[in-house]
Amino acid sequence: MRKNIVAGNWKMNTTVPEGVKLAKDVNKALEGKEVNCDVIICVPFTHLVPVNDVIDADKLGLGAENCADHRSGAYTGEVSAPMVASTGAKYVILGHSERRQYYGETSETLKEKVALALENGLTPIFCIGEVLEQREDGSYLDVVKKQIEDALFNLSAEDFSKLILAYEPVWAIGTGKTATDDQAQEMHAFIRKTIEDKYGKEVAENTSILYGGSCKPSNAKALFAKPDVDGGLIGGASLDAESFMGIVTAF
Numbered sequence: 001m002r003k004n005i006v007a008g009n010w011k012m013n014t015t016v017p018e019g020v021k022l023a024k025d026v027n028k029a030l031e032g033k034e035v036n037c038d039v040i041i042c043v044p045f046t047h048l049v050p051v052n053d054v055i056d057a058d059k060l061g062l063g064a065e066n067c068a069d070h071r072s073g074a075y076t077g078e079v080s081a082p083m084v085a086s087t088g089a090k091y092v093i094l095g096h097s098e099r100r101q102y103y104g105e106t107s108e109t110l111k112e113k114v115a116l117a118l119e120n121g122l123t124p125i126f127c128i129g130e131v132l133e134q135r136e137d138g139s140y141l142d143v144v145k146k147q148i149e150d151a152l153f154n155l156s157a158e159d160f161s162k163l164i165l166a167y168e169p170v171w172a173i174g175t176g177k178t179a180t181d182d183q184a185q186e187m188h189a190f191i192r193k194t195i196e197d198k199y200g201k202e203v204a205e206n207t208s209i210l211y212g213g214s215c216k217p218s219n220a221k222a223l224f225a226k227p228d229v230d231g232g233l234i235g236g237a238s239l240d241a242e243s244f245m246g247i248v249t250a251f
């Protein structure tokens with residue numbers, strides 16, 4: 001059966017000491033607590049090694065927020081999937097809308113990143129989602145379907161089964177405007193059906209699909225209660241241990 005997952009995406013926030021403290025606080029809050037989901041934090045590259053040193057990997061998973069579309073070589077400033085894996089991280093967010101929008105990531109580059117992440121034993125948390133205009137003109141289901149087809153449907157069923165997906169409507173990210181639980185459910189069910197049509201029912205049923213976009217303790221319960229919403233990818237609310245835990249315990 002698919003897992004329930006709450007993953008934090010710290011984005012470009014916190015210095016290394018601040019990040020280490022936040023990771024310690026989350027780790028401490030999880031100590032001796034029974035939670036009904038896997039908990040992951042995805043942190044800036046600079047934070048991976050020191051954060052890995054202070055967390056209990058059995059309680060709290062660690063991920064990066066991106067990786068390069070090449071294995072190694074003359075790509076100044078890039079960080080490769082093998083480098084990420086060598087820090088102890090187990091996850092990597094790929095295809096976040098901020099990377100698509102500000103850094104020109106396309107399905108073609110994302111295909112390379114997904115392949116390299118998998119080759120290095122990292123679990124991609126692959127993001128998809130429409131912008132406001134596409135929500136309003138009614139094309140949002142087609143847009144998300146195409147994002148999945150173009151970047152992921154080259155994978156074998158075995159490799160696809162290793163992914164976590166995150167539906168993040170761009171209009172809900174950092175805006176305080178959450179998709180309603182019904183809007184999230186409609187899209188998540190559609191994503192699962194899209195997976196089923198390609199890879200069959202078993203793969204579709206076993207894929208965790210997270211919701212992201214202004215998810216907070218006050219709305220997490222209603223979102224997570226929907227049958228096809230398997231957790232959240234949390235931005236702003238993951239920067240404070242208490243609010244992050246408020247979402248973790250919504251399961």
Ligand code: 13P
Binds near residue numbers: 009096168176237
């Ligand atoms: P917010 O939770 O800040 O809206 O960000 C969501 C997000 O982009 C997580 O990847």
